[in-house]
Amino acid sequence: MSSHATPDPYADPIAFGQRLKILRTRRGMTRDQFGGLMGKSASWVRAIEEGRLKVPRLEVVLRMAETLRVRDLADLTGDQSVHVDLFTGPGxxxxxxxxxxxxxxxxxxxxxxxxxxxxxxxxxxxxxxxxxxxxxxxxxxxxxxxxxxxxxxxxxxxxxxxxxxxxxxxxxxxxxxxxxxxxxxxxxxxxxxxxxxxxxxxxxxxDPHAIGVTAWLVTQAHRDSGPGHFDAADAVNLETLAYLEPLLSDAPDDILAIAGALTFEAGYTAARRGETGMAWRYWDQARAMADRLPADYYHPITSFSRAIMGAHGVTIAVELHAGGESVRQAARADAVTIPSRPRRARHRIEEARGYQLDGQPDVALATLAQAHEAAPETIKYNGYAKRIVLEETQAKSPARRRRASDLAVKLGLLAA
Structure with a gap:
């Protein structure tokens, strides 16, 4: 390999800090951005990358992996004896x-x-x-x-x-x-x-509805690819909203719903960027669109509806790393039953993230158990849920460790 080539963290035996730097750079994150998402400073990130600080505790490493959306924990740690799929689920x-x-x-x-x-x-x-x-x-x-x-x-x-x-x-x-x-x-x-x-x-x-649905999914695919792709997510999302906007004054329910779903997605991306005001502004606009729909309407693809807006509020708060606001939003949303089992499970996972942020790990685990009850295949493929469960298998409380380990077995993260 040329001396000028970028090392491959999946192949070369390199230190944890070097792996972190390579993966962060590939995600298009600055040290300031990554540190902000971790609740740390850019100088802390630099010290880790340069090896001046030791490898953090497991819970911090798992949070790093979540932020970087690595495909396997070993990609970050370099320990090839421990493979844990996070954001890429099992085939x-x-x-x-x-x-x-x-x-x-x-x-x-x-x-x-x-x-x-x-x-x-x-x-x-x-x-x-x-x-x-x-x-x-x-x-x-x-x-x-x-x-x-x-x-x-x-x-x-x-x-x-x-x-x-x-x-x-x-x-x-x-x-x-x-x-x-x-x-x-x-x-x-x-x-x-x-x-x-x-x-x-x-x-x-x-077909405007078909165009809106595919744009909604492409937006998510771009955003899930990391911060370097947020602009691409917004480009697809906002262009499609501009295309649909002339239809909205007397739009049928399905067109209004897909426009509302896209509006929320713009807020979701803003929250991932840490843009608090913009994120909640889009959420407010989406809620206004939901209020124009019949009370019992539920979009069959995006789940957009009046019922889903509380769950969307939890997601915005969680992505902004606002633990207290996440819990407040969860309390408001919990009075509404989400008809879709996988979407209900996804909401429970978002609630669990909020409780974890708010320092309530026992409630987070109980909420993840509810997610597993609603739709085991949703939580099995969710990296955030797996990160929380793995982190709590190392908890100081024996009872919490036991509950987390039991759930980890159900998710296939630990052997029975």
């Missing part, structure tokens, strides 16, 4: 079948594609199953391969412009469902392939 048994369906085009397929109405009915059942099943990835993973192949075939066999646009809209939604399945699994390239194909299909469909 689902049905991932290979979904990969195969995404990667193959039906160029020589002779069978007749199902009509668009049939695809739409199957999609509706798939979304309903996702929201109601605790093992939602398993349920969706069974349905996706045939849905992907049939939707691709419907686009290829469309006879008219109108039929083709309708088929492209259905295909875009199939790719959106696929992105929910693929997220946090060990195939980042597949995630981006699905996201980009969904955006192309949505644009070809000229």
């Amino acid at each position: 689902h048994p049905r991932l290979a079948a979904v990969q195969a369906a995404v990667n193959v085009y039906p160029l020589t397929e002779q069978r007749q594609a199902p009509p668009a109405e049939h695809l739409r009915a199957r999609l509706a059942r798939a979304w309903a199953a996702r929201h109601s099943a605790p093992n939602h990835r398993d349920v969706v993973g069974v349905l996706l391969p045939d849905l992907i192949r049939d939707a691709q075939l419907a686009v290829r066999q469309a006879d008219s412009g109108a039929e083709r646009r309708a088929a492209q809209s259905a295909l875009a939604e199939v790719y959106s469902l696929s992105q929910f399945f693929v997220a946090y699994q060990p195939d980042a390239a597949l995630l981006w392939r699905v996201a980009e194909r969904g955006m192309v299909a949505a644009q070809d469909s000229e």
